[in-house]
Amino acid sequence: MEITANNPNRKSWLQVAQGCDFPIQNIPFGVFITKDDIITIGTRIGEYAIDLGAFHQLGYFNGIPLTDDIFMQDSLNDFIDDGRMTWRLVRNRIAEIFDINNTTLKDNKSHRDVIIFDVNEVEMLSPVDVGDxxxxxxxxxxxxxxxxxxxxxxxxxxxxxxxxxxxxxxxxxxxxxxxxxxxxxxxxxxxxxxxxxxxxxxxxxxxxxxxxxxxxxxxxxxxxxxxxxxxxxxxxxxxxxxxxxxxxxxxxxxxxxxxxxxxxxxxxxxxxxxxxxxxxxxxxxxxxxxxxxxxxxxxxxxxxxxxxxxxxxxxxxxxxxxxxxxxxxxxxxxxxxxxxxxxxxxxxxxxxxxxxxxxxxxxxxxxxxxxxxxxxxxxxxxxxxxxxxxxxxxxxxxxxxxxxxxxxxxxxxxxxxxxxxxxxxxxxx
Amino acid sequence: MEITANNPNRKSWLQVAQGCDFPIQNIPFGVFITKDDIITIGTRIGEYAIDLGAFHQLGYFNGIPLTDDIFMQDSLNDFIDDGRMTWRLVRNRIAEIFDINNTTLKDNKSHRDVIIFDVNEVEMLSPVDVGDxxxxxxxxxxxxxxxxxxxxxxxxxxxxxxxxxxxxxxxxxxxxxxxxxxxxxxxxxxxxxxxxxxxxxxxxxxxxxxxxxxxxxxxxxxxxxxxxxxxxxxxxxxxxxxxxxxxxxxxxxxxxxxxxxxxxxxxxxxxxxxxxxxxxxxxxxxxxxxxxxxxxxxxxxxxxxxxxxxxxxxxxxxxxxxxxxxxxxxxxxxxxxxxxxxxxxxxxxxxxxxxxxxxxxxxxxxxxxxxxxxxxxxxxxxxxxxxxxxxxxxxxxxxxxxxxxxxxxxxxxxxxxxxxxxxxxxxxx
Structure with a gap:
């Protein structure tokens, strides 16, 4: 399967400063606590932390085989366990939804309010529960x-x-x-x-x-x-x-x-x-x-x-x-x-x-x-x-x-x- | 608190052969699968495996502060996390219930049938999820x-x-x-x-x-x-x-x-x-x-x-x-x-x-x-x-x-x- 998330020409409707480590081509995974004390798995674009628990609940991963609570966890272990095909589908979808030409989430303020946070307002936790x-x-x-x-x-x-x-x-x-x-x-x-x-x-x-x-x-x-x-x-x-x-x-x-x-x-x-x-x-x-x-x-x-x-x-x-x-x-x-x-x-x-x-x-x-x-x-x-x-x-x-x-x-x-x-x-x- | 479970004079109504590693003074903890494919935490007396999940559900630990599912788990980690006072209360209670002079469980066949198994009929699992x-x-x-x-x-x-x-x-x-x-x-x-x-x-x-x-x-x-x-x-x-x-x-x-x-x-x-x-x-x-x-x-x-x-x-x-x-x-x-x-x-x-x-x-x-x-x-x-x-x-x-x-x-x-x-x-x- 193609890694469409890596398309170097893609731009996001979320602002990303020149030289930032987290353009839309990165889409890393982490775990954070929101200011409302919710622990979730998320990703980051520019200076924005994106709550993938909320993103999933609101249907943005529809069509990708994922359990309901896969992102509402305090470690990435279970998501990582899903394997490479799933990781790739998820990254590709995130890239698509945050693509500058995609208005689905961009134009939905109530969804944006529960999905997108200022990265300085969340507290990053350890991304995995390390076994060995x-x-x-x-x-x-x-x-x-x-x-x-x-x-x-x-x-x-x-x-x-x-x-x-x-x-x-x-x-x-x-x-x-x-x-x-x-x-x-x-x-x-x-x-x-x-x-x-x-x-x-x-x-x-x-x-x-x-x-x-x-x-x-x-x-x-x-x-x-x-x-x-x-x-x-x-x-x-x-x-x-x-x-x-x-x-x-x-x-x-x-x-x-x-x-x-x-x-x-x-x-x-x-x-x-x-x-x-x-x-x-x-x-x-x-x-x-x-x-x-x-x-x-x-x-x-x-x-x-x-x-x-x-x-x-x-x-x-x-x-x-x-x-x-x-x-x-x-x-x-x-x-x-x-x-x-x-x-x-x-x-x-x-x-x-x-x-x-x-x-x-x-x-x-x-x-x-x-x-x-x-x-x-x-x-x-x-x-x-x-x-x-x-x-x-x-x-x-x-x-x-x-x-x-x-x-x-x-x-x-x-x-x-x-x-x-x-x-x-x-x-x- | 006294370790009454260690009383050397106590005998159990469960038969224990001479020289057995598991008299009523031992009361160790392990995890097993019953012949009905139920995973539970248990203990052992003689040649009997005792399902502590069922034992707890049926009220034999009443009065000891334990969460409902503490023994219905595939590792002892959470029970161990409860600390020494709880371990001691639990061991003392098990000794008491299986004491030869205690008829509460001994005379309750329907309870015995779901709590007590032949140890050769259960499969032992790893007792803990080893962190380090x-x-x-x-x-x-x-x-x-x-x-x-x-x-x-x-x-x-x-x-x-x-x-x-x-x-x-x-x-x-x-x-x-x-x-x-x-x-x-x-x-x-x-x-x-x-x-x-x-x-x-x-x-x-x-x-x-x-x-x-x-x-x-x-x-x-x-x-x-x-x-x-x-x-x-x-x-x-x-x-x-x-x-x-x-x-x-x-x-x-x-x-x-x-x-x-x-x-x-x-x-x-x-x-x-x-x-x-x-x-x-x-x-x-x-x-x-x-x-x-x-x-x-x-x-x-x-x-x-x-x-x-x-x-x-x-x-x-x-x-x-x-x-x-x-x-x-x-x-x-x-x-x-x-x-x-x-x-x-x-x-x-x-x-x-x-x-x-x-x-x-x-x-x-x-x-x-x-x-x-x-x-x-x-x-x-x-x-x-x-x-x-x-x-x-x-x-x-x-x-x-x-x-x-x-x-x-x-x-x-x-x-x-x-x-x-x-x-x-x-x-x-």
């Missing part, structure tokens, strides 16, 4: 940086990296939506003298610039997903900041990998941009050799050109560009990640989240963490206000922005933000 | 065995083990209930020549004898649970077999820890035995020194005397005892595990699962994995039928049994079983 959260480790530059910094270059055990998209399980309960403040977490760390661990608020709180894809229910327990079919099961993508405490991570990670250094919080952007909407921005993925057959893709364009800009906003409002990266810096594609995840028969469900790992490019300005940008504290960053950073300070607001732009136009993900609050003060440390 | 699944690494003997086998003794990086209950996140989607067959999984492994990885069914499929506790919703995002209050948030325990592919694990685990070598399946026993029911079997936990204050317990008895016997059943029906261990072999207690998990503000939800890690004791016969029992293939086991094992073969059925027995009587967990099926044959490897 995997984080991959798929940027070659990031892996190389870590190896160089910690002298792991000659460790032959690390040679698995080129043969498969390494990953690990992360904590699903603490995935929060953009805008949620992040308390500086406590943890055990080993001081420089290396004698006895100490306990207290982390002194090395870092961001990780990532993206994540979200799946539909893809395979039964025991089955697997073939790499060349994997994208069929991917609903869309979000921005992800995988907060990390480097001091805790260093002390706890051997031999089982990161645990509490990651599980305190991971932030995702509220609007899921569908893989369909990203289609015009598809681009060549990394050249790979000697892959095992289960990871071999038939076509060369397996990633997307998504620009990622990350800013540190200080309390005076200064925006400091920290990182200028791109999703296409990744060595392993999302199809390879999903095929690898399921090759042992591990079942994937609707709403599962798969992070890319830190997205660093080769150039220093594209590094995706303060660990790399400040080279393990060797090269502090000087901000506009003259203060320096090696890691995040209380009050810092980290803002990741992601967007695609080419001759087809521009669509984007909006923002993924989180502000650091001071550690809670406890009597018992 | 953590696996700890809390047996000192197991950690020492791994260190010895792989020459890690002098690695100072491993010294974190004595300072905190190390753990990692596992996959929740592939947690299955006892009796589910386990397909031999595929994976990447590095052959002995160490040149290029190969892909195929694992040749080193192992079991891991574990137990796991299940929590209620315990803390908000950003908060923590104090170690001396942690048990209040633990509903109960199950047996756990954390299946592992050692060949895949060896190749994939550096630097992020085990991933696909564990995520294909983890099996839990169907009946959750409450912490209340385990109270008479509480015993001294390991002596620990130099703990950071957030892990220090005020009292010495922080674990439970739970005997764990693991058998390998061959296709001819022979039962071969593989391992004779005990839950009290663990160095880190469940309270310490939960306090550590949340010390960074990580939120814990109702239905979250926390595995102990492989439970090995000091003696060889108590080792909890074939990796240890056969000392990395150096010492194959000879079974009753004369065949040898270093790892699991297709057709092997692994059965973990767990029970408590002392002057108070005996209660148990029943069985946690899984039979190995041959790998699926694919055209594309």
């Amino acid at each position: 959260f995997t984080d991959f480790f798929s940027s070659k530059a990031h892996a190389k940086n870590i190896s160089k910094m910690f002298n792991l270059q000659n460790n032959s055990k690390e040679q698995n990296w080129l043969h498969m998209p390494l990953g690990y399980n992360e904590r699903a309960s603490s995935v929060v939506v953009s805008g949620t403040s992040i308390r500086r977490p406590y943890g055990q760390t080993l001081p420089a003298d290396g004698l006895n661990p100490v306990f207290g608020p982390s002194n090395k709180l870092d961001m990780e610039v990532e993206m994540a894809f979200i799946t539909t229910s893809a395979n039964n327990f025991g089955d697997r997903i073939l790499v060349n079919e994997a994208e069929e099961f991917i609903f869309g993508m979000v921005l992800l900041n995988d907060w990390s405490t480097r001091d805790v991570q260093k002390w706890e990670s051997k031999p089982l990998g990161p645990f509490l250094s990651k599980s305190f919080a991971s932030t995702i952007s509220p609007w899921i941009v569908t893989l369909d909407a990203l289609e015009p921005y598809r681009c060549k993925s990394a050249k790979q050799e000697n892959l095992l057959p289960y990871l071999q893709l038939n076509t060369p364009k397996n990633t997307f050109d998504i620009k990622l800009n990350t800013f540190l906003e200080t309390e005076n409002g200064d925006l400091n560009l920290l990182s200028d990266s791109n999703f296409n810096n990744l060595y392993w594609s999302i199809a390879q990640q999903l095929a690898h995840q399921t090759v042992n028969g591990c079942n994937v469900r609707s709403g599962d989240l798969f992070g890319s790992g830190t997205i660093s490019g080769k150039e220093e300005k594209s590094f995706g963490s303060l660990l790399e940008l400040c080279w393990n504290e060797e090269k502090p960053i000087t901000l506009k206000d003259g203060t320096k950073r090696t890691y995040l300070e209380d009050g810092d607001n980290v803002i990741i922005r992601g967007y695609c732009e080419n001759e087809h136009g521009r669509i984007g993900f909006g923002k993924c933000t989180g502000k650091i609050l001071p550690a809670i003060k406890y009597n018992l440390q | 699944f953590t696996d700890f690494f809390s047996s000192k003997a197991h950690a020492k065995n791994i260190s010895k086998m792989f020459n890690l003794q002098n690695n100072s990086k491993e010294q974190n083990w004595l300072h905190m209950p190390l753990g990692y996140n596992e996959r929740a989607s592939s947690v299955v209930v006892s009796g589910t067959s386990i397909r031999r999984p595929y994976g990447q492994t590095l052959p002995a020549d160490g040149l290029n990885p190969v892909f195929g069914p694992s040749n080193k499929l192992d079991m891991e004898v574990e137990m796991a506790f299940i929590t209620t919703s315990a803390n908000n995002f950003g908060d923590r649970i104090l170690v001396n209050e942690a048990e209040e948030f633990i509903f109960g325990m199950v047996l756990l077999n954390d299946w592992s592919t050692r060949d895949v694990q060896k190749w994939e685990s550096k630097p992020l820890g085990p991933f696909l070598s564990k995520s294909f399946a983890s099996t839990i026993s169907p009946w959750i035995v409450t912490l209340d029911a385990l109270e008479p079997y509480r015993c001294k936990s390991a002596k620990q020194e130099n703990l950071l204050p957030y892990l220090q317990l005020n009292t010495p008895k922080n674990t439970f005397d739970i005997k764990l016997n693991t058998f390998l059943e061959t296709e001819n029906g022979d039962l071969n005892l593989l391992s004779d261990s005990n839950f009290n072999n663990l160095y880190w207690s469940i309270a310490q595990q939960l306090a550590h998990q949340t010390v960074n503000g990580c939120n814990v939800r109702s239905g979250d699962l926390f595995g102990s890690g492989t439970i090995s004791g000091k003696e060889e016969k108590s080792f909890g994995s074939l990796l240890e029992l056969c000392w990395n293939e150096e010492k194959p086991i000879t079974l009753k039928d004369g065949t040898k094992r270093t790892y699991l073969e297709d057709g092997d059925n692994v059965i973990i049994r767990g029970y408590c027995e002392n002057e108070h009587g005996r209660i148990g967990f029943g069985k946690c079983t899984g039979k190995i099926l041959p790998a699926i044959k694919y055209n594309l490897q």
Whole structure:
């Protein structure tokens, strides 16, 4: 079925400013609370949040097989479970109804009043109820940086990296939506003298610039997903900041990998941009050799050109560009990640989240963490206000922005933000 | 409130054989489908499954604040969310109604017919919808065995083990209930020549004898649970077999820890035995020194005397005892595990699962994995039928049994079983 929603020439009767991430060609999906305290699934065009629960109730999806309450829910999991054909029909219909030449809703004020809200008047919630959260480790530059910094270059055990998209399980309960403040977490760390661990608020709180894809229910327990079919099961993508405490991570990670250094919080952007909407921005993925057959893709364009800009906003409002990266810096594609995840028969469900790992490019300005940008504290960053950073300070607001732009136009993900609050003060440390 | 359900002198009007895991002092919770295809939450006495949905509808919980449909659900998550006071009221009431001197239900045949089933006529389902699944690494003997086998003794990086209950996140989607067959999984492994990885069914499929506790919703995002209050948030325990592919694990685990070598399946026993029911079997936990204050317990008895016997059943029906261990072999207690998990503000939800890690004791016969029992293939086991094992073969059925027995009587967990099926044959490897 054609993705008519992607027509680059379409304009909407809703006003969309130049350079906005949400033209009528985007039509992402999210969950919000209206000012009347109604929780609904919705989409966004320009600065307008569109209540798809009301839109559906008023008959605008007539002819598309959808259950009555599919959009009147607090997560997209059930809608995502309906599968790609439904997602496409729904996006195409929304594009049609909001097309500048379609007067059906445009001329119906009473319907508009219950469907369309100012996006600043709604509160965005987490778009999915995350079942499982995997984080991959798929940027070659990031892996190389870590190896160089910690002298792991000659460790032959690390040679698995080129043969498969390494990953690990992360904590699903603490995935929060953009805008949620992040308390500086406590943890055990080993001081420089290396004698006895100490306990207290982390002194090395870092961001990780990532993206994540979200799946539909893809395979039964025991089955697997073939790499060349994997994208069929991917609903869309979000921005992800995988907060990390480097001091805790260093002390706890051997031999089982990161645990509490990651599980305190991971932030995702509220609007899921569908893989369909990203289609015009598809681009060549990394050249790979000697892959095992289960990871071999038939076509060369397996990633997307998504620009990622990350800013540190200080309390005076200064925006400091920290990182200028791109999703296409990744060595392993999302199809390879999903095929690898399921090759042992591990079942994937609707709403599962798969992070890319830190997205660093080769150039220093594209590094995706303060660990790399400040080279393990060797090269502090000087901000506009003259203060320096090696890691995040209380009050810092980290803002990741992601967007695609080419001759087809521009669509984007909006923002993924989180502000650091001071550690809670406890009597018992 | 007193746990009157634990009264060791109580007998039930339902027949309970000597040595049965489910006397009236146990009253565990599970989920099953009746022969009439009704899914319900239930409990078990002797060889009888008791439909708590029907029991509640017929008024036997009158006076206890419970929503009408709390037991008519396909998971215990909502009931567990009700908290310890409710669990205790419910268990006490069940004990009272099934007490040999109580004729209310005993003499009501029409009620008995819709409440009480032969346990062999119902199908047990997974008792909880697992939100997150953590696996700890809390047996000192197991950690020492791994260190010895792989020459890690002098690695100072491993010294974190004595300072905190190390753990990692596992996959929740592939947690299955006892009796589910386990397909031999595929994976990447590095052959002995160490040149290029190969892909195929694992040749080193192992079991891991574990137990796991299940929590209620315990803390908000950003908060923590104090170690001396942690048990209040633990509903109960199950047996756990954390299946592992050692060949895949060896190749994939550096630097992020085990991933696909564990995520294909983890099996839990169907009946959750409450912490209340385990109270008479509480015993001294390991002596620990130099703990950071957030892990220090005020009292010495922080674990439970739970005997764990693991058998390998061959296709001819022979039962071969593989391992004779005990839950009290663990160095880190469940309270310490939960306090550590949340010390960074990580939120814990109702239905979250926390595995102990492989439970090995000091003696060889108590080792909890074939990796240890056969000392990395150096010492194959000879079974009753004369065949040898270093790892699991297709057709092997692994059965973990767990029970408590002392002057108070005996209660148990029943069985946690899984039979190995041959790998699926694919055209594309």
